[in-house]
Amino acid sequence: MANVLLGVTGSVAAYRAADLARDLMREGHAVRVLLTRSAAQFVTPSLFEALTGQPCLVDTFEEPEPGRMAHIDWARWADVAVLAPATADSIVRLAQGRAEDMLGSSLLASTAPWVVAPAMNPQMYASDAVREAMSKLRARAAAIVEPTEGDVACGENGQGKLASIGAIAETVESVLVRCRLWEGCKVLVTSGPTREPLDSVRYLSNRSSGKMGSAVARAGLLMGAYVTVVAGPQSEPLPLGVKEVRVETAQQMLDAALAEAPGSHLIIGVAAVADHRPAVVFDGKRKRDGAYSLELEENPDVIAALAAAEPQALTVAFAAEVGEGTKEARRKLESKGVDAVALNYVAAIGQGMDADRNALTWVTDGSEEGSGPMSKLACALWLLEKAFNIRNTG
Ligand code: CTP
Numbered sequence: 438m439a440n441v442l443l444g445v446t447g448s449v450a451a452y453r454a455a456d457l458a459r460d461l462m463r464e465g466h467a468v469r470v471l472l473t474r475s476a477a478q479f480v481t482p483s484l485f486e487a488l489t490g491q492p493c494l495v496d497t498f499e500e501p502e503p504g505r506m507a508h509i510d511w512a513r514w515a516d517v518a519v520l521a522p523a524t525a526d527s528i529v530r531l532a533q534g535r536a537e538d539m540l541g542s543s544l545l546a547s548t549a550p551w552v553v554a555p556a557m558n559p560q561m562y563a564s565d566a567v568r569e570a571m572s573k574l575r576a577r578a579a580a581i582v583e584p585t586e587g588d589v590a591c592g593e594n595g596q597g598k599l600a601s602i603g604a605i606a607e608t609v610e611s612v613l614v615r616c617r618l619w620e621g622c623k624v625l626v627t628s629g630p631t632r633e634p635l636d637s638v639r640y641l642s643n644r645s646s647g648k649m650g651s652a653v654a655r656a657g658l659l660m661g662a663y664v665t666v667v668a669g670p671q672s673e674p675l676p677l678g679v680k681e682v683r684v685e686t687a688q689q690m691l692d693a694a695l696a697e698a699p700g701s702h703l704i705i706g707v708a709a710v711a712d713h714r715p716a717v718v719f720d721g722k723r724k725r726d727g728a729y730s731l732e733l734e735e736n737p738d739v740i741a742a743l744a745a746a747e748p749q750a751l752t753v754a755f756a757a758e759v760g761e762g763t764k765e766a767r768r769k770l771e772s773k774g775v776d777a778v779a780l781n782y783v784a785a786i787g788q789g790m791d792a793d794r795n796a797l798t799w800v801t802d803g804s805e806e807g808s809g810p811m812s813k814l815a816c817a818l819w820l821l822e823k824a825f826n827i828r829n830t831g
Contacts, residue, residue, distance in 0.1 A: 438464075438465040438466055438467070439466050439467075439516040439517060439613050440466070440467050440469070440514050440515050440516045440517075441461050441466045441467065441468045441469075441515065441516070441517055441518075441519060441609065442469055442471065442511055442512075442514070442515035442517070442518045442519070442543065442544075442547065442549070443457065443458055443461070443468055443469070443470045443471070443519050443521065444470075444471045444472075444473075444518065444519065444520045444521075444523075444527075444540045444543075444544065445470060445471070445472050445473070445476045445480065445485075445521070445522070446472075446473045446475065446476050446520065446522060446523055446524045446526070446527040446540070447473055447474075447475025447476045447477075447478060447479060447524055447526075447527075448476075448479070448522040448523075448524050448556045448557065448599070449479065449556075449590040450522040450556040450590075450598075450599040451472075451476045451479040451480045451522060452479065452480055453521075453522070453599055453602060454470070454480070454485075454521055454522065455480065455484055455485065455488060456602045457519075457521055457602045457605055457606065458470060458485060458488050458489055459488060460602055460603075460606045461606060461609065462488075462489065464606070464610070466609075467489075467491070468488075468489045468491070469489065469491045469492075469493075469511055469514070469515075470482075470485035470489060470491070470493040470494075471493070471494050471495070471511070471539050471540040471543060472485070472493060472494070472495045472540070473495070473527065473538055473540050474495060474538065475524070475526075476495075477495050482494070482495060494507055494511075494539045495538075495539060496538075496539060497537075497538055497539045497542060499539065507539070507543075508539055508542040508543040508546055509546050511543050511547075512542075512543045512544070512545075512546035512547035512548075512549075513546075513547070515543075515547050515549040516549055516613065516616070517549050517550055517551075517552060517609055517612055517613055517616070518543075518544055518547050518549045518550070518551050518552070519551075519552045519553075519554070519605070519609055520540075520544070520551065520552070520553045520554065521552070521553075521554035521556075521582070521599065521605050522554060522555070522556035522599045523553045523554055523555045523556065524555075524556070524557055525555075525557045525558075525561045525562070525564070525566070525567050527540070528553065528555060528567060528570045528571060528574065529566055529567065529570045531544060531551075531553070531570070531574065532569070532570035532571075532573040532574055533570075548658075548678075549616075550578060550579070550580065550612050550615075550616050550659060551574065551577070551578075551579040551580070552579070552580045552582065552605070552608050552609050552612055553574055553579050553580070553581050553582070554581075554582040554584070554599055554600050554605045554608075555567075555571075555581070555582075555583075555584050555597075555599075556584055556597065556598065556599035557584070557589075557597050558589060558591050558593060558597055559589065559593055559594070559595025559596050559597040560593070560595075561597070562584060562595075562596055562597045563595075563596075575812060575815065576793070576812040576814060576815075577814065578655075578656075578659060578814050578815065578818060580608050580611075580612050582600040582604055582605050582608045583596075583600060584596055584597050584598050584599060584600060585598045585599075585600055585601070586598070615660065615818070615822065616659055616660055616661060617660070617661050618660045618661070618821065618822065618825040619657060619660040619661055619662035619702070619703065619821060619825065620660070620661030620662070621661065621662075621663075622661075622662045622663070622702040622703065623662065623663050623665070623700055623701045623702050623703075624657040624662040624663070624664045624665070624701065624702065624703045624704075624705070625664075625665050625666075625667070625694065625697055625698055625701045625703070625704045625705070625743070625750075626650055626653050626654050626657065626664065626665070626666045626667070626704075626705050626707055627650070627666075627667050627668075627690060627694055627705070627706045627707060627708035627710070627739055627740070628647050628649075628650020628651065628653070628654065628666050628667070628668040628669070628671060628675070628707050628708050629645055629646075629647035629650055629668045629669035629670065629671025629673075629708055629709070630642045630643045630644070630645040630647075630669045630670065630671065630708070630709050630711070631669045631684070631685065631686055631687045631689075631690055631708065631709075631710050631711045631736075632669065632670055632685045632686060632711075633686055633687065633711045633713070633714035633715060633736070634685075634686070634714075634715070634718050635715050635718065635719060635723070635731070636718065636719035636720075636721065636722055636723040637719075637720075637721055637722055638722050639722075639723070641711055641713075641714070641715065642670075642711065643709050643711065643790075644709075644790045644791055645669075645671065645708070645709035645790055645791075646671060646672050646673050646790065646791040647668060647669070647671025647672060647673040647675075648673045648791065648792075648793065648813050649707050649755070649781075649795060649813050649816075649817070650666065650668065650671065650673075650675075650707040650708060651666075651671075651673045651674065651675050651676060652812075652813035652814045652816065652817040653705055653707050653817040653820065653821070654666045654675055654676055654679045655676040655814060655817065656814060656817035656818045656820070656821045657679075657703075657821060658676060658678050658679065659818065660818070660821055660825075662702075662703070663680075664678070664679040664680070665679065665680040665681075665682065665697045666679050666680070666681055666682070667682045667684060667690055667693045667694045667697060667708075668681060668682070668683055668684070668708075669684060669685065669690060669708060669709075669710075670683075670685060680697075682697060686711075686714065686736075687710045687711055687714065687736035687737060687739065688714075688736065688737065690708060690710060690739050691737045691739045691742055694739055694742075694743055695742065695743065695746055698743055698746060698747045698750070699747070701747055701750045702750060702751065702828075703750060703751045703752075703753070703821075703824055703828070704740070704743050704744070704747060704750045704751070704752045704753070705752075705753045705755075705779075705820075705824075706739060706740030706743070706752075706753065706754045706755060706775075707755050708739065709757070709790070710736060710738075710739050711736055712735065712736055713733035713734065713735055713736060714733065714734060714736050715731055715732070715733060715734075716732040716733060716734045717732065738773060740752065740754045740773055740775060741772070741773040741774060741775075744773060744774040744775050744776075745774060751776050751777075751824055751827060751828050752773075752774075752775040752776050752777075753775060753776065753777045753778070753779055753820070753824055754769055754770075754773050754775045754777075754778050754779070755778070755779050755780075755781065756769050756778050756779070756780045756781070756800075757781060757783045757790070758780060758781070758782055758783070759782065759783060759784040762780045762782060762798070763780065763798065763800060763805055765780075766778040766780040766798070766800040766805075767800060770800060770801070770802065776801065776824075776827060777799060777800065777801045777823070777824065777827060778799075778800045778801075779797045779798070779799060779800075779820055780797065780798040780799075780800055781795055781796065781797050781798075782796070787810075788810065792813075793812060793813060794810055794811065794812055794813065794816075795810070795811070795812075795813050795816045796808055796809060796810040796811070796816070797816050797819065797820060799820065799823045801827065806823070808820075
């Protein structure tokens with residue numbers, strides 16, 4: 438059973454949050470309610486206090502326990518944060534990370550996953566500002582319970598009615614299941630590019646930004662895992678809460694990953710490891726001296742070595758392909774000895790290296806399945822769910 442922080446904002450549908458609180462409590466969850474000032478125009482704190490047996494807070498400076506900061510306390514307490522109904526204003530403020538009331542600061546201070554159930558006038562829901570804010574929330578892995586079509590309180594008809602309480606409660610349950618899939622497990626991720634030195638100032642590398650590796654690490658944290666990331670020099674920051682091991686070359690990545698691997702339940706090779714390195718590294722800075730040829734030697738295959746060293750772990754490799762990819766992904770499945778390959782088409786516009794979105798195909802021995810285009814974080818959560826399913830069904 439879980440701790441649910443329920444944020445209620447100023448919509449006519451605010452009264453339905455009382456039923457939601459009751460339903461969640463019937464499922465055995467503890468519920469604490471935060472109201473915005475506008476929500477308090479429609480429903481009162483005493484209603485929710487009577488229903489939940491817990492204080493219901495509105496003002497940032499309301500402290501039910503002297504000496505403790507409620508917005509931090511409640512943020513830490515929550516296993517999931519639900520915003521229902523969510524007005525246009527609350528959605529835009531949440532997307533901007535504004536913390537000007539108790540609800541805003543508690544949500545910002547919480548690492549719990551968000552469930553957002555919008556309710557508003559259909560034109561407002563269709564507006565650019567709300568759409569933009571919604572896509573930011575989706576990119577941060579918020580589960581959105583889409584409003585339904587119908588007559589709304591202002592007399593218009595369209596998409597804007599708060600979803601059914603059953604649908605919101607069901608989404609809360611599925612988010613709670615998902616955020617425990619890898620609870621207590623050890624997940625190792627390789628991420629970013631490697632740099633293979635040519636001389637003391639130059640190197641061979643690639644365009645990997647580390648965005649997908651960071652997303653996989655974040656998804657692991659959101660699903661309750663202890664996450665270690667062995668990362669090359671990537672521009673994308675790693676999420677707070679992971680164990681971060683920084684390396685430069687493929688050989689260093691191999692050594693660091695092998696040292697971190699023992700006891701891992703899941704190992705994911707997201708790094709774009711350089712397959713080759715200069716056979717000889719020039720001592721100092723090479724002077725311009727006409728054309729020259731470079732001899733390259735092969736780098737170790739990090740994910741293949743990890744799969745061989747940790748046979749108890751579930752191992753996943755990425756395959757960055759430009760053409761017909763599944764045949765190649767199956768070849769990698771075999772040659773690297775991994776349990777699954779996450780195939781992505783790097784030539785697709787807006788997907789792959791350095792993009793914010795991706796689309797994966799999950800390839801295993803007997804099956805393949807596509808995620809469809811999504812934010813990298815959504816792809817990462819999808820991938821970790823697929824990995825969990827193999828682990829449990831064998
Ligand atoms: N990988 C690795 N060590 C290497 C090379 C790749 O761990 N030296 C891992 C990557 O992290 C990724 C997968 O293997 O999980 C990618 O495989 P790779 O054979 O390099 O394929 P691509 O780079 O996708 O494509 P290509 O074979 O065309 O180079």
